[in-house]
Amino acid sequence: xxxxxxxxxxxxxxPMAGVNxxxxxxxxxxxxxxxxxxxxxxxLGLAYGSxxxxxxxxxxxxxxPLAVQLFGKDPxxxxxxxxxxxxxxxxxxxxxxxxxxxxxxxxxxxxxxxALMRDPALAERILRSVVEAVSLPVxxxxxxxxxxxxxxxxxxAQMAEAAGVAAVAVHGRWAVQLYSGQADRQVIGRVKAAxxxxxxxxxxxxxxxxxxFYLQEEGADAVMVARGAQGNPWIFSALKAGLxxxxxxxxxxxxxxxxxxxxxxxxxFPHRLAAMRKHIAWYFKxxxxxxAIRQQVNNCLQLADYLQLxxxxxxxxxNR
Ligand SMILES: Cc1cc2nc3c(=O)[nH]c(=O)nc-3n(C[C@H](O)[C@H](O)[C@H](O)COP(=O)(O)O)c2cc1C
Numbered sequence: 001x002x003x004x005x006x007x008x009x010x011x012x013x014x015p016m017a018g019v020n021x022x023x024x025x026x027x028x029x030x031x032x033x034x035x036x037x038x039x040x041x042x043x044l045g046l047a048y049g050s051x052x053x054x055x056x057x058x059x060x061x062x063x064x065p066l067a068v069q070l071f072g073k074d075p076x077x078x079x080x081x082x083x084x085x086x087x088x089x090x091x092x093x094x095x096x097x098x099x100x101x102x103x104x105x106x107x108x109x110x111x112x113x114x115a116l117m118r119d120p121a122l123a124e125r126i127l128r129s130v131v132e133a134v135s136l137p138v139x140x141x142x143x144x145x146x147x148x149x150x151x152x153x154x155x156x157a158q159m160a161e162a163a164g165v166a167a168v169a170v171h172g173r174w175a176v177q178l179y180s181g182q183a184d185r186q187v188i189g190r191v192k193a194a195x196x197x198x199x200x201x202x203x204x205x206x207x208x209x210x211x212x213f214y215l216q217e218e219g220a221d222a223v224m225v226a227r228g229a230q231g232n233p234w235i236f237s238a239l240k241a242g243l244x245x246x247x248x249x250x251x252x253x254x255x256x257x258x259x260x261x262x263x264x265x266x267x268x269f270p271h272r273l274a275a276m277r278k279h280i281a282w283y284f285k286x287x288x289x290x291x292a293i294r295q296q297v298n299n300c301l302q303l304a305d306y307l308q309l310x311x312x313x314x315x316x317x318x319n320r
Contacts, residue, residue, distance in 0.1 A: 010034035014224035023264030032236035043072035065094035079129035114175035127163035137166035188218035231282025289318030
C-alpha cells in the first residue's frame, strides 16, 4: 500500500512493551485502531532463538497486518532479522519499525533504543541496512531529543528520510524525561517541515481535540495512542467518532472485554497470565470499587481466580 495512504489520518495503537499482547491488539483493532504495533522485540533475542522474543511475534488473524517493532544496535543483526520476518510473515506485516526512542536503562544503557539518538551515524547505518534488506516499509520511532533542551528530532528525521525510511514516528518528550511531564506537540510541526515522508505523532493522545491538534495544527499524518488505550480500547471508536475520550462504558461491557482479554491470553500464553493484573486494574480504573478490585486482582493466580473476580465485579460486589 502507498505509505501516504497507509498513514492518512490514521489512529494507531502505539507500541507498548508489556502491554500489547495479541489479544489486546486485536481488541483495539476491533474498536477502531487502524493499525496496531507489537511490543518491541529484540533483534538479538530473535537471532539467539529466544522463545520470549518469538512469542512476541504471534499474529492473530484479526489484527493483520501488524506493525512489528524491533530494537537493537547491530545493523547486520537488525537487517537479517527484518529479512527473516519478511520472509516468514510476508503480507501479515504492515511495516517494520525500528525503536530509537526507548529510554530505559535496560535498553538505552546498552546503546539501543533512544541511545541511538546520540549516535546518528550508527542510527543511519542501521536504517540503511534494514531498508536494503526488506521490501516492506521500514519506519523509525524516536523522541524529541535525548537530553532536555537539545531538540534533534528534525535532523534525526532528515537522516532517516535520507536512509530510505517510509515514515517517522515522533514522541515529543526528551529521552531523559521518560514518560513524565507533557509531550511537546509542536515538535511534530517542526519535523513535518523538515521532511517529505509521513510523520506519526505520539504523546498524550486522549481526546478528539488531541487528535485534531496533531493532524490539523501540526500537520501529522497519523497519531498513536499509548497510555490512553490502557484499559480503554474504546478510545479508538471515541476518537474516530469525535466523541469525548471517556465514553460511558457499562460495567457489563468492561467485564465482557476484560474476560475476552483474560481468556484469550490464557489460551495463547498461560504463563503470561500475571500480565492481566495490570490490565484488569486499568479496565476498572475510576469506577466505584476500583481500589478494592486492584487489591483483589493482585491475589489472583489461576485463570479461575481471575474469572471469579470478574463475576464478583459483574455482580456488583465491589460496588457496595
Ligand atoms: C508501558 C509502556 C510501554 C512502552 N513500550 C514502548 C515500546 O516497546 N516501543 C516504543 O517505541 N515505545 C514504547 N512506549 C512509548 C509509547 O509508544 C508512546 O510513545 C509514549 O507512551 C507516549 O505516548 P502517551 O503519552 O500517549 O502515552 C511505551 C510506553 C508505555 C507507557
